[in-house]
Amino acid sequence: MTRNKRNILFIGFLAVLTGLAVWIDIPSHPNLRIGSFYRDLDIKLGLDLLGGTHLVYRADVKGVADSDVADAMAGVRDVIEHRVNAFGVAEPVVQTNKVGNEERVIVELAGVHDPQEAIKQIGETPQLDFRREVAPDEAAQQYNIDSQDAENAGPIFERTQLTGKNLKRATVSFGSVNGTPEVNLEFDGEGADLFAQLTKDNLQKRIAIYLDGSPISAPVVQSEITNGKAVISGGFTIDEAKQLAQGLNAGALPVPIELIGQQIIGPTLGQRSIEQSVVAGVLGFMAVVVWMLVFYRLPGLVASLALIVYMSIFMAIIKLTGVTLTLAGVAGFILSIGMAVDANVLIYERFRENLRQGKNIIYAVDNGFAEAWNSIRASNISSLITALILYVFGTSIIRGFAVTFSIGIVLSMFTAITVTSPMLETILRVKYFWKPFWLSAKSPGISGPKI
Secondary structure, three states: HHHHHHHHHHHHHHHHHHHHHHHHHOOOOOEEEEEEEEEEEEEEOOOOHOOEEEEEEEOOOOOOOHHHEEEEEEEHHHHHHHHHOOOOOOOOEEEEEOOEEEEEEEEEEEOOOOHHHHHHHHHOOOOEEEEEEOOHHHHHHHHHOOOOHHHHOOOOOEEEEEHHEEEEEEEEOOOOOOOEEEEEEEOHHHHHHHHHHHHOOOOOOOEEEEEEOOOEEOOEEEOEEEEEEEEEOOOOOOHHHHHHHHHHHHHHOOEEEEEEEEEEEEOOHHHHHHHHHHHHHHHHHHHHHHHHHHHHOOHHHHHHHHHHHHHHHHHHHHHHHOOOOHHHHHHHHHHHHOOHHHHHHHHHHHHHHHHHHHOOOOHHHHHHHHHHHHHHHHHHHHHHHHHHHHHHHHHHHHHHHHHHHHHHHHHHHHHHHHHHHHHHHHOOHHHHHHHHHOOOOOOOOOOOOOO
């Protein structure tokens, strides 16, 4: 297959991809269902643009040592964030602060206008407890149910006196034999005694660990453990072991929290900011297109078409991934529009240099892309590193900017390299079309393209 045919096929693929992206972007398509796959295609807006629920909790840290208060509050915050994510609220604001002598947790949920529903989901106290497995006959007698029903019910666990307050810490380690990830548990003095009796009475049975009433692990007791230190193994991946340790540590510092304030808040910026952002995006796009057309003519037209492809795919990605757009995220998108053509500018300047040297125009295209790639790669990688730092160390609003900015950077590299090059090269092979519209005649040293 010739290179020109490959370019035409690739352009056809891009046309189909862009058409699919445009179909996803159309507001009349609120959801996408393919077999068992379902995705809500509504654009998710943040608290600043949509409003939502504002909840204030007071934490009771009387039973926690002063040195452990910060860790206890961090554990409460992590558990609430986990619950909020399960609630389906994107980009929640969960933070802790101190008012006078009171430790407080503030929760803001975008798009949630029923405080009672949010309160029910968040709950009141993160609670970790250990439960022993009950035999079917014992369960039937204890809970006054039919023996056959108890047998069919599967494993039944009942609470013990061992709870999260007895767990000092949970850490991830690697087994000395096969090097697989494991989770280490360490109990306090009271917890060590309770755990020793629990393991003694339940050899070869399961001890289930529950966080907020949901089981997170149910290991089988292999031997009696009397030193207050246990190891949970069982073919964990590193991520699974870390997640289990995080859940254990979050429940290991149970701090009662009490709801002391709730209100429905309107959008801090609102519809006017959305409209202004749309106007700014349209004007920015038009300004970039006009400048590219005036300064680069035909290559500028190709870059403008690539920019349309970029914007269509960008919005489709936002809808498919469910990224929440705050005003900062919208700003990241608008900023990325300008950055989406910076690679083209570098490439086109290399075109001009090659043409000034009298090189064949097709060679000038290929060589321009090749020579500009190192600069494009270095520039975009440095921008991605900056976005990563913003995401890791920033708050939820800053993270929204970092996410949209990162998507824009990666997508701009894709469109600049894989869209512009084959499209421009294919057009240039149609001589009668491009000759009147090549680079600006003001460019010194260009007497006309050669082929």
